[in-house]
Amino acid sequence: MLGGIRVLELATLAAGPLAATYLGEFGAEVVKVEDPRGGDPIRGWGHQVDGVGLVWTSIGRNKKSVTLDLRTTEGQQLARRLAATADVVVANTRPATLRGWGLDYPALRSVNEGLVMLHVTGFGLTGPKSERPGFGTLGEAMSGFAHTVGEATGPPTLPPFMLADGVASLNAAYAVLMALYHRDVHGGGGQLVDVNLVDPLARLLEQSLLAFDQLGVVAARAGNRWDISAPRNTYRTRDGRWLAMSGSSPTVALRVFSAIGRTDLTDQADFADPQRRLARAGEVDAAVAEWVARHDLDDAMAVFERAEVAAAPVYDVSDLVADEQMRARGVFMSVPHDRLGPVRVQAPVPRFSAARGRVDHLGPALGAHNDEVYGGLLGLTAAEIAQLRGKGVI
Numbered sequence: 001m002l003g004g005i006r007v008l009e010l011a012t013l014a015a016g017p018l019a020a021t022y023l024g025e026f027g028a029e030v031v032k033v034e035d036p037r038g039g040d041p042i043r044g045w046g047h048q049v050d051g052v053g054l055v056w057t058s059i060g061r062n063k064k065s066v067t068l069d070l071r072t073t074e075g076q077q078l079a080r081r082l083a084a085t086a087d088v089v090v091a092n093t094r095p096a097t098l099r100g101w102g103l104d105y106p107a108l109r110s111v112n113e114g115l116v117m118l119h120v121t122g123f124g125l126t127g128p129k130s131e132r133p134g135f136g137t138l139g140e141a142m143s144g145f146a147h148t149v150g151e152a153t154g155p156p157t158l159p160p161f162m163l164a165d166g167v168a169s170l171n172a173a174y175a176v177l178m179a180l181y182h183r184d185v186h187g188g189g190g191q192l193v194d195v196n197l198v199d200p201l202a203r204l205l206e207q208s209l210l211a212f213d214q215l216g217v218v219a220a221r222a223g224n225r226w227d228i229s230a231p232r233n234t235y236r237t238r239d240g241r242w243l244a245m246s247g248s249s250p251t252v253a254l255r256v257f258s259a260i261g262r263t264d265l266t267d268q269a270d271f272a273d274p275q276r277r278l279a280r281a282g283e284v285d286a287a288v289a290e291w292v293a294r295h296d297l298d299d300a301m302a303v304f305e306r307a308e309v310a311a312a313p314v315y316d317v318s319d320l321v322a323d324e325q326m327r328a329r330g331v332f333m334s335v336p337h338d339r340l341g342p343v344r345v346q347a348p349v350p351r352f353s354a355a356r357g358r359v360d361h362l363g364p365a366l367g368a369h370n371d372e373v374y375g376g377l378l379g380l381t382a383a384e385i386a387q388l389r390g391k392g393v394i
Contacts, residue, residue: 014165036067060363139164139197230281242314259307
């Protein structure tokens with residue numbers, strides 16, 4: 001679907017590289033530039049097997065790795081030559097640093113007028129915080145996410161995964177596609193795409209903004225409850241497992257009462273009416289929790305499935321990969337790795353009727369494609385590549 005699109009990835013860690021990964025899954029050629037003194041730090045994130053970072057194996061899928069020291073004049077010159085061949089450049093270096101290297105959008109557009117440049121930063125390219133370093137944790141804190149997550153008497157809670165980076169990467173990927181559409185379909189030029197780690201996650205928390213703006217209400221932590229839906233919680237089963245339930249639809253909530261043998265509640269306006277039910281959320285929770293606690297998970301789920309209640313088991317990863325729905329849809333796939341053998345990874349997520357995402361290979365070794373890219377794409381000779389390598393530029 002994106003065949004013929006070349007992406008030059010100058011970014012490290014999560015949000016920018018993830019956006020490039022999504023493009024690469026659907027045919028874009030992604031050339032990832034890494035520091036020759038160790039590469040993208042994400043290679044060292046999380047669990048390692050024989051010195052291979054498992055997170056990197058997935059985020060680096062389908063990419064060509066070249067090494068280049070962007071702090072050197074020669075490295076910056078080579079980066080500009082690479083950018084001249086690209087449709088998209090992905091960067092996440094602080095704005096002043098990129099300007100100093102001559103790799104900011106105005107500099108790169110001077111060599112490639114049709115270039116779409118995605119610049120992911122902590123706080124955005126404008127404003128008083130634009131030059132501050134930022135990571136996803138700060139986005140999760142400032143967006144309001146951490147403030148609203150956790151038990152009422154507990155501390156603000158951060159997610160144990162790269163949530164802000166992930167949400168930003170999704171915004172970034174579709175923004176790049178819109179910019180390419182504008183260029184290629186409507187005949188526009190290239191443009192700069194400005195995405196940060198706070199705004200995309202804050203957008204998902206828009207309920208808090210609306211309530212504050214119109215009612216002066218500041219959202220508070222409430223555990224697994226949500227003040228727009230009841231029942232909505234996790235419930236422990238007799239066999240010590242957990243299920244989650246949502247009564248977001250009025251008709252589904254009434255099915256819950258029927259399924260747990262509390263049809264008496266459907267006849268009471270305080271429970272049948274969606275808005276009035278919110279004021280009695282504690283009682284609703286107690287009724288559901290009491291019923292669930294008397295049943296094993298499989299038995300409870302069988303009742304809820306027959307009643308078409310929106311409920312699901314709370315899975316750990318072993319449950320997830322064994323689930324019949326995940327297996328039927330091929331949500332996970334096994335891809336060979338030259339050092340680790342078969343590695344099970346998440347398959348590309350979007351499904352199209354006339355195309356499929358692909359994972360041709362997992363994250364390559366650092367600089368594995370230096371000769372191919374510098375020689376084949378830029379036309380450098382073997383002697384020139386060897387000289388650059390000897391000087392530490394690549």
